[in-house]
Amino acid sequence: MFTITGLRCEYLENPVGIDVLQPRISWRMESDERASAQTAYRIEVAGDDRFQEKLWDSGQVLSDQSVHIQLTGLKMESRQRYYYRVQAWNQHGECSEWSETAFWEMGLLKADEWQAVWIGAPASLLPENSEQCPMLRRSFELDGKIKSARVYASALGLYELEMNGVKIGDAYFAPGWTSYKHRLQYQTYDVTGLLRQGGNVIGAMLGNGWYKGNLAWAGSKDLYGDRLALLFQLHITLEDSREITVISDDGWKVSGSPILMSEIYHGETYDARLEQPGWSAEGFDDSGWQPVVILSHTKAILIAQENVPVRKIEEIKPIQLIETPAGETVIDMGQNMVGWIRFTVKGEAGQEVQIRHAEILDGEGNFYTDNLRAAKQLIRYVLKGGESETFEPHFTFQGFRYIRLTGFEEPVRLDDFTGIVLHSDMEPTGDFQCSNPLINQLQHNIVWGLKGNFLDVPTDCPQRDERLGWTGDAQMFIRTASYLANITPFFTKWLRDLKADQAADGGVPFVVPNVLGTEGNGLFGPPFNSAAWGDAAVICPWTIYLCYGDKRILEEQYDSMKAWVDYIRGQGEHEYLWNTGFHFGDWLALDSKPDSYIGATDRDYIATAFYAYSVSLMQKTAAVLGNTEDEKAFAALYSNILRAFTDEFVTPSGRLSVATQTGQVLALMFGLLEGPAKERAVRKLMELLEESKFHLTTGFVGTPYLNHVLSDNGNNEAAYKLLFQQDYPSWLYQVTKGATTIWEHWDGIKEDGSFWSKDMNSFNHYAYGAIGDWLYRSVAGIDTDDHEPGYKRIRIRPQPGDGLDWAQGQLQTLYGLVRSRWEKSDDGRMRIEVKIPPNTTAEIHLPGAALEAVTENGIKLSEAAGISSVTDMDTGVRVLVGSGEFQFAY
Incomplete structure (x- = not known):
């Protein structure tokens, strides 16, 4: 059955x-x-x-x-x-x-189905410079029993809804951050259970969010608009089949709220004395409220929710109360997290308490906020007085492990504080474990990097005055992310915004949604078109297709992907090289010049290598979509780029002109070398690693591919050696320093306890967490086949190495659970356990196995059910299987 x-x-x-x-x-x-x-x-x-x-x-x-x-x-x-x-x-x-x-x-499929209009607060209530958040309400009567009811809502800014005193839904930061000038999401809520016969009340609260609030490091505000507004439409079907519609119109009223300020970066100020109990419930006296004003804004850009909502995912209790050397009261949450603190406090009316958030303590044990730059991350709460009061913010989030308390009465009780973790509610899909606790902590840190930076958009960091959707970081981490969670809805939304914000010439902005404008701010120049960053337009859709078999995302993004390649081709005087413009290069590589963020690897080299890689993916994409002419054209273009790359960067004797770790890695990973030139690059990479005593010097561009290149080119033990390094620079150096997320810099905290810098030193930056891809794909050995993507045909190819006695990974694919575990015994015997879901096949490599020595569940391979073929190879045994659980021993 x-x-x-x-x-x-x-x-x-x-x-x-x-x-x-x-x-x-x-x-x-x-x-x-x-x-x-x-x-x-x-x-x-x-x-x-x-x-x-x-x-x-x-x-x-x-x-x-x-x-x-x-x-x-x-x-x-x-x-x-x-x-x-x-x-x-x-x-x-x-x-x-x-x-x-x-x-x-x-949902609502046509713009003309929106009967509602945009409503907001009049300037007489909340002047232009006011930071106070508005509250809106509307009461109405129902004269029959309710059969079903749906709310469709959006906002210019962020919104929260209540009905009859109860919060509607469990989502936060709606409507989410999109390219607001082109695309604005609306949400749908089933509110059947919240309505009642007789009097009903709708309440809404609005916040600045990404729409109107402070964004980026230049202190800019009002980047999309300077007025907050609500769009609300409620459709009610009664038991007698009558339909009633309640919309946002001039019949609503508005008042100021207890939220006196709420900003993504800076936190929230809340005066509980201004609360109006029952404001979203029947019987409330709103005679002192003002009529709303109707605002003019298009509804043609409205789209249904695409991404999964941001929700409260888990709660964390503090682990320690600290009195710092500076005499400050600090609480350690034990985990660098993203979200906010829910706290309970008791005191006199008008008493103010403050909570400041930070990621780290300095070398002396004091609360450290310099790396936040202009972001205040400050919660100010003014008590209404009397009984205990419990508060949590509304329209802001913080990145932190530590909180500093001001104004709280002694003794402080840890039980009064709870960390609320918020992020896009992606379905967790992967798990990796091994015999080394430090590697397990590294994997934990990678997962928490995703949790902290996948809050509606893939941000670079969640704490300082940035939190932007950097394209480079996203493409570097997307394959790792695909193991950790079902990321397709998340990236589908983001890629549509990339397409919307793409320039007319095909250029791709550094950040999506693009809030850096078109002219730049003097930091980098015009904020478009860096190699490895703009290539997200091609790499991310292809990765989603590969990992989920989603052909539609290639169809949707094809014009955008093609436009990016056409943009590159049009640069400079040589259409097959990319040697013009600004590039981030191997960002934050350790071989960079003093006082430079850009690594030593030639930027023209990196740009041309990624040009070739994106064109190779375009050739594959055109083949998948059946665009035969494009496939041929991209094949020809790739050949020309490869020839130009060789002429420009490879000497006649086969030596790469760029003698860095990243230089060798990119050429090998992207398949730009063959024969003696490839062999020489492998040797050169090993020489460079030996010179550095097997420490990496790679930055954002080279690091994601480094261990893959080593394992795929006969140097798997070198990859393990890199992984297990514990001194600086290494992945485990961060772990030994107490990291619970991935750092932006290899030496965010230096060996002497000092910090790398004040201006750019995030302790929750997922780019270097791209090593997670190698842990799943090479150590555990779980991969998919390009020709039958989405794990329809599964590749199980573990590559054990010295330092681990066992490792296991599992991945919940669209077909079901894939699991791979290997274990080495003291006498050198190997045991590999595999689970393959129904309706898929798998190619399993048993490394180092001799055919005659392999058994499956105690019997010969030739007698085992579910095995379709067995091949003896130089590197071991290859077994083709259907679904089921298999246990190989040899």
Whole structure:
């Protein structure tokens, strides 16, 4: 027997309020039998959960496809809920029972369906220079029993909604950060259970957020607009089939709120004495509130929520109360985290308490904030007095491990403080563990780097006056991120913003959404078009396709990808080299010149190498999409770039003219060398590592690929040697210094306890966490096949090395759980355990194995079920298998 489970629509379980006109359905097949496979499927879609009102039936489709099935021919209607179920046939021709019923629900599909208008506070209430957040409310009556109700809402700024005194939904920082001039998300909420017959009240609170607040390091504000506004539309269906609509219009009222200031960087100021209890509930006297004003703003840019929402993911309790040498009261949360503090305090009315946030203590043990630059990260709370008061912020987030308390009465109780971790609510998918505790801590730090920097956009850092969607950091980390969580909705949204903010000439901004403008601010020059940064336009969509089999993202981004390559080709006098413009180079590499952030690797070399790499991915993308002419054109372009690269950077004897670690790594990783030149680059890399006593000197560009290049070119032990270094510079140096996230600099804290710098020293920066890709792909050995992506065909190829007795990784793919574990015994024997999900196949490499010595679950390979072929190779044994759990020993 087998079952169909895990039904998803557009990666989501029962999504409400999508606007995808041709939704895609995915499911998992579950079976205890080895080599289980799907041979056919059937999907039914109905307007009711009993399937009496059938809308669409695929019939039996002979196919093994079980992810991203596009429901062509089914016309979507706004606000309609669609129920669906799946059955499938296996390799024996047996048919499963119908799956459990799942559903998706459409949002508002057309701009003219928005009856609501934008509303905000009048200038007489909140002048232009006011930092106070507005509260808005509207009361209405219902004269019948409620059958269903949906809210559709967005804002210029951030918003929170309440209905009858209860918060609507569990999301924060809605509507999220997009390229606001082109795209603005709205959210859908099922509020059926919050409404009641009789009087009802809607309440809304607005904050500056990314729309109006302070962004980037130049102190800029109002980058998208200078007025906060709400857009709200409530559709109610009563039991008697009547429909009622409540919208944002001139019938709403507005008041100032207790939030006197709220900024992403600077924190929040809240005066509890200004609270108006019951303001979003029936019976509240709003006679002192003012009428709202209607604002003019387009609704044509509205789109349904694309990314998963930001939510409260977990809570952390403090581990220590510290009295610093400077006499300050500090609490250690034990983990560098992103979110805010919920705290309870008791005192007199008008008493003010403050919480300042920091990542680190200095060498003397004092609270350290210099690396925050202009970001204040300060919560100010004024008590209303009386009983204990509990508070948490609304429209701000902090990056911190330590908090400094001011104004709190003694003795301070740790139980009164809780860290609330917030980030985009991505489904965790991966886990890596091994026999070395320091490596496990490194993996922990990588995961927390993702948690801290995937708050609606992939930011570089979450604490200082920056927190921007740097394209380079995102493309460097995306493959690692794909192991840690289901990142497709997250990156789908971000890549659409990249496309929206892309220049007319195809150039790509340094940060997405682009808040650095077009002229630049003197720090870097015009904020567009650095190699390895702009290449995110190509690398990120390809990576999503590779890891999730998502062809649609290539279709959507193809014009953007192509435009970026065309931009590069149009630079300078040589269309096959990129040797013009500003580039970040091997950012923060340790071989940089004094007082320089840019590494020693020639920037023209890096630019041309990434040019070649992006073109190679464009050739593959065109092939996937069936664009034969483009595929040929990109193949020819790649050949010309390769020839020009060789002429420019490779001597006739095969030596690279760029003698750095990163120089060798890029040429080898991107396949730019062959024969003697490739062999020489491998030797040169090893020479450079030996010169540095097996310490890396690479920066943002070279580090993600370094260990891959070593393992893939016969130097796996060198890769392990790098991994296990504990002195500076190394990944574990940070761990030995107590890091709980990944640092921006290899020596953010120097060996003498001093800091690298004040101006740019984040202790939560995920770029160097890209080593996680190697841990999963090479150490645990879990990978996918380019030709059958998304783990339809799985590659299990662990590469054990000295220093580990065992390692294991697991990954929840769209097909189910993939698991790989290896263990070495003291006598040199190897045991490898593998789990392959149904409806997939796997190519398993047993490193160093001799065919005659290998057993599977105690029997010969030739007698084991589920194995389709076995090949004896120089490097070990290759086994092709179907689904199931396998235990190999040799």
